[in-house]
Amino acid sequence: MRIERINTGTSPFDRSLTIEFDSNSKSTFDWIFLRDNCLCKECIHPETKQRIFDTFNSLPFETVRDKDGTIQIINDHHSKVRFECNNDTLVSLWQDGHISHFPEKWLLTHSYAPQLYKDIHILPSKISWDSTSFLQLKADNFRNSYTQIEKNLPRVLHEIYTYGFSFVQDVPVTLEATRQVSELISIIRPTHYDLGVWDFTSDLSKKDTAYTSLVIDMHTDGNYWYELPGLQLFHLLEHSNGEGGETRIVDICKIVDVLISLSKKDRSWKTTLEVLTKQPIYFHQAGETDTCFQQDSYPTLTLDKQSKLVQCRWNTSDRSPKISNQSGFLVHQVYEALFRFNALINDPKYYVQFQLKPGTILVFDNWRILHARTAFTGHRRLCGSYLTRDDFLARLRSLSCERSQLLNNL
Numbered sequence: 302m303r304i305e306r307i308n309t310g311t312s313p314f315d316r317s318l319t320i321e322f323d324s325n326s327k328s329t330f331d332w333i334f335l336r337d338n339c340l341c342k343e344c345i346h347p348e349t350k351q352r353i354f355d356t357f358n359s360l361p362f363e364t365v366r367d368k369d370g371t372i373q374i375i376n377d378h379h380s381k382v383r384f385e386c387n388n389d390t391l392v393s394l395w396q397d398g399h400i401s402h403f404p405e406k407w408l409l410t411h412s413y414a415p416q417l418y419k420d421i422h423i424l425p426s427k428i429s430w431d432s433t434s435f436l437q438l439k440a441d442n443f444r445n446s447y448t449q450i451e452k453n454l455p456r457v458l459h460e461i462y463t464y465g466f467s468f469v470q471d472v473p474v475t476l477e478a479t480r481q482v483s484e485l486i487s488i489i490r491p492t493h494y495d496l497g498v499w500d501f502t503s504d505l506s507k508k509d510t511a512y513t514s515l516v517i518d519m520h521t522d523g524n525y526w527y528e529l530p531g532l533q534l535f536h537l538l539e540h541s542n543g544e545g546g547e548t549r550i551v552d553i554c555k556i557v558d559v560l561i562s563l564s565k566k567d568r569s570w571k572t573t574l575e576v577l578t579k580q581p582i583y584f585h586q587a588g589e590t591d592t593c594f595q596q597d598s599y600p601t602l603t604l605d606k607q608s609k610l611v612q613c614r615w616n617t618s619d620r621s622p623k624i625s626n627q628s629g630f631l632v633h634q635v636y637e638a639l640f641r642f643n644a645l646i647n648d649p650k651y652y653v654q655f656q657l658k659p660g661t662i663l664v665f666d667n668w669r670i671l672h673a674r675t676a677f678t679g680h681r682r683l684c685g686s687y688l689t690r691d692d693f694l695a696r697l698r699s700l701s702c703e704r705s706q707l708l709n710n711l
């Protein structure tokens with residue numbers, strides 16, 4: 302590794318240096334980026350990994366007020382700054398005398414102009430499924446027993462992230478065991494339904510059709526909250542003197558793949574995809590007398606820059622009448638798109654249906670997997686929980702690779 306070039310511009314923000322790592326790879330680093338990311342124990346707390354050095358209020362920049370009184374940052378005495386390469390470390394002496402050391406590996410993994418190091422994907426890749434591939438998935442995965450839950454937990458977390466769902470078998474048919482499994486996976490998210498593990502039956506104890514024996518179509522829970530519950534967990538405790546109450550799930554990652562493929566072939570499906578990803582839909586939960594949830598409206602599908610699913614929000618029974626015209630779509634275009642979306646999520650080509658059983662927990666990604674219930678008769682008692690997404694992802698990330706690799710890629 303060697304310094305190929307040092308670039309000093311006219312302002313503190315256009316100074317950089319170019320490092321040549323080998324004959325085929327070099328990258329340029331802004332001085333301000335390097336000073337901001339000094340790795341020493343005075344700048345980064347050794348335990349918390351948080352910044353102690355306050356870049357924006359500590360650098361010895363001079364400031365002046367220009368003619369309209371705005372503060373301008375000038376002069377940084379850059380002439381005192383020195384850089385040198387010692388073997389595989391870049392050593393920087395800053396204008397205030399502070400010294401930073403940047404190992405070659407760190408420079409490579411944090412290079413950006415250009416990025417020389419492909420992002421290490423700490424989290425596994427997502428694998429979408431449909432009703433055909435589900436059968437093979439089920440044959441090859443989800444053998445997670447409660448009796449070995451500590452050992453199986455990494456696999457449960459991995460399966461939830463990879464496929465959008467997982468199962469845990471041999472669970473004692475109790476609220477306590479359900480709580481235990483919930484808290485191994487993440488943190489239970491309290492809501493007005495229950496502060497912990499909810500336990501419900503068809504008694505309308507909460508004013509929601511989940512607390513009836515009616516059919517519930519494909520949906521994600523909590524569309525009327527800002528924070529869509531990250532994960533949802535179901536454990537059937539009993540179902541006696543009746544039938545039905547079967548569960549359906551569908552993978553919206555697969556539905557997005559189908560929509561993108563159709564949109565490339567057919568203009569009308571391009572409009573459908575645009576409506577689903579741009580038209581905000583309002584939802585509410587207004588059954589309780591002391592609360593009314595209708596926080597905000599979001600599109601049915603939120604995709605990332607690579608057109609991969611970030612979040613699906615859908616529940617036709619919780620939809621509000623209000624329709625926003627901010628996105629420029631005509632109402633008939635919105636309905637056509639929603640009818641098409643509904644046809645896809647209710648197509649047996651994509652969803653699977655099964656009966657939940659006491660002793661088997663189903664846990665799924667509530668941002669990706671839609672679930673439904675067929676109508677039922679008899680006495681049916683289901684318990685479960687909403688789980689925070691951040692803690693699930695943080696636990697999976699921490700389990701997914703050795704700590705130093707993790708920290709070196711922040």
Ligand SMILES: C[N+](C)(C)CCCC[C@H](N)C(=O)O
Binds near residue numbers: 499522
């Ligand atoms: C899960 N639990 C029974 C507690 C509540 C169910 C709430 C269902 C609601 N319609 C929604 O989609 O958010």
Ligand SMILES: O=C(O)CCC(=O)C(=O)O
Binds near residue numbers: 517548672673674
């Ligand atoms: O009763 C069930 O099987 C699930 C009910 C449901 O969809 C929900 O609680 O969101």
